[in-house]
Amino acid sequence: SQTIHQWPATLVQPVGSPLSLECTVEGTSNPNLYWYRQAAGRGLQLLFYSVGIGQISSEVPQNLSASRPQDRQFILSSKKLLLSDSGFYLCAWSVSRTMIEQYFGPGTRLTVT
C-alpha cells in the first residue's frame, strides 16, 4: 500500500531563517505531488504541484519554492522566512493526472517567530 511521510512534524523558526520541508511517498511510481498551506482560518491554499521530476508548477507567487529531486520526493523551501509563512503545510499525492483523488500526509506545523 502507499504511504506518505512528512518531516519534521513541527518546526519553530525565526524570521529571516531558511526553511526546508520534506515529503516522500512510498509504494507508487511517478505520482503527482502537491504542497498546500492551511492557515489559521482553515482554508487550504495550493502552493505548488509537480507531475514529474524537475517539473514544478507554482499556483501562488510567494516567498516559497519547491523542488522534486527524485520521483517520490518533494521539498518545500524558503531562503528567508516571513511571519506570514506560519501555518500547517500539507503534502499530497495522486497517481497521475487522471487519478481522481489526492491523499494527504500528516502535515508540518510551522511557526515563524
Next chain:
Amino acid sequence: AQSVAQPEDQVNVAEGNPLTVKCTYSVSGNPYLFWYVQYPNRGLQFLLKYITGDNLVKGSYGFEAEFNKSQTSFHLKKPSALVSDSALYFCAVRAPPYSTLTFGKGTMLLVSP
C-alpha cells in the same frame, strides 16, 4: 474558474441524530466532487468522491453524499452521528482534465453526547 462554497462554518448535532454538511460548487463542465475530513493537527482523510453514475455516493465511516446537478450541490450526510465524527470537513471540486483541486473553507462538525 472553479469554486466551492461551504455556507456553514459550524454544524452542531446530537449523537444519534442525522447530520448534513452542505456544499455547493461552480465549475465548467462535469465536475469531480470530493469530501475530506480533518482531525486536529492531522492531514486530510479522503471520505468519498463523485465522478459519474449514481447520484448517491457512499464512502468511509458510514458517510454518504448526494450529487444534485440542477442545484450544483454535493451535501455530505450520515444517518446517525457519532461523537467521534466531530472534525473539520472539506468539500472539493475538480474540473477535468485539470489535476488540481479547489477546496471549500471547511465546516466544523460538533457532535454532542
